[in-house]
Amino acid sequence: MQVKGNLGKRCRVMGPAMIAALLCVVSHGVVLAQDNVVPATANAGAVPATGAGEFKPDHSFWLYDGEQKIRLLETRATIGAKGGILTAYGASVHAYAIFSDEGPSSPTRSTNRMPSFGDVMVPDSRRVGEAVQLVKLEVEKGHRQIQVGKSGAFSGAQTGIPDAARIPLVFDEGRAVTYAGRTFMIYKFKPASALAPGEYAVVMGGSHYLDFGID
Numbered sequence: 001m002q003v004k005g006n007l008g009k010r011c012r013v014m015g016p017a018m019i020a021a022l023l024c025v026v027s028h029g030v031v032l033a034q035d036n037v038v039p040a041t042a043n044a045g046a047v048p049a050t051g052a053g054e055f056k057p058d059h060s061f062w063l064y065d066g067e068q069k070i071r072l073l074e075t076r077a078t079i080g081a082k083g084g085i086l087t088a089y090g091a092s093v094h095a096y097a098i099f100s101d102e103g104p105s106s107p108t109r110s111t112n113r114m115p116s117f118g119d120v121m122v123p124d125s126r127r128v129g130e131a132v133q134l135v136k137l138e139v140e141k142g143h144r145q146i147q148v149g150k151s152g153a154f155s156g157a158q159t160g161i162p163d164a165a166r167i168p169l170v171f172d173e174g175r176a177v178t179y180a181g182r183t184f185m186i187y188k189f190k191p192a193s194a195l196a197p198g199e200y201a202v203v204m205g206g207s208h209y210l211d212f213g214i215d
Contacts, residue, residue, distance in 0.1 A: 055177035055184075057121060061202070063212055065112040072108060072117075072202060072210040076101050079148065095149035095159075099201075099211060104139045106199060108212040113195050117202060118188030124176065128187050134167040137199040137211070144199050144211070161203065168192035 062069045077097040122131045137144040149159040170192050174185040201209040 055179045057179065061120065061210060062118060063108075063110060064116040064118070065110045070108060070110060070212070072212055075099055075106070075201075075209050075211045077207075077209050093151050094147050095151075096145040097148050097207070097209065099137070099144040099209070102211075104142050104144060104199075106144075106211040106213040109215055110212060111215050113214060114190065115195070116188060116190040119186050120189070120204065121177070121179065121184045121186050124183045124185050128171055128174070128185065128189075129169065131205065132169075132187075132189070133161060133203040134169055134189075134191060135161055135165045135201055135203055136167060136196075137165075137201055139199060146201065146203075146209075167195065167200070 061072050063072055064070075077099050079095060080098050081093050081095045117134075120128070120132050122128045135146055137146050139145075146165060147162055151158065168191070169189045171187045171189040174187045177184055177186055195214045197214050199211070199213050201211045203209055
């Protein structure tokens with residue numbers, strides 16, 4: 001497997017060690033992606049400053065369920081790779097972010113199929129759709145997971161969540177604020193259509209997962 005660019009310099013691929021190489025690519029790719037994400041915390045929620053001067057985020061992030069709001073918290077995910085018996089012959093290997101702490105379902109639940117979310121603070125130089133995603137998680141062998149990369153002997157390594165797992169989102173127009181001497185945009189968002197029952201996560205910065213379930 002060949003890895004190109006800066007990631008290739010960090011991830012030395014020796015022989016058929018495709019799983020180790022893919023994990024290296026995914027891990028370093030996440031680090032590079034985080035360089036452009038909001039400073040402070042992963043959930044990057046925000047409230048208006050109480051007085052004049054710079055905006056002050058409170059680092060909370062919420063799921064709005066009608067008149068009720070539910071705070072979403074970041075859950076720990078570990079990166080693992082899976083390949084079949086043909087991996088040594090060039091078959092694809094897939095990397096997953098695995099949620100192992102809370103079992104097959106999130107303790108944070110809602111019955112609202114059309115919740116909204118906010119606030120998220122994104123540098124004005126980035127597209128919010130690249131920095132924030134809503135994804136449907138797979139449930140397998142007592143835990144939840146989401147694919148975050150794949151590789152093959154001929155296709156090379158690719159990082160990112162598959163389009164099939166991403167939920168289309170509608171963002172509001174956003175508003176500009178200044179934080180830490182930089183300009184950011186603050187957004188709220190909602191799914192473009194009703195969510196099916198299942199397990200979900202809001203993904204920020206490529207590696208921060210705020211999980212919840214829809215009943």
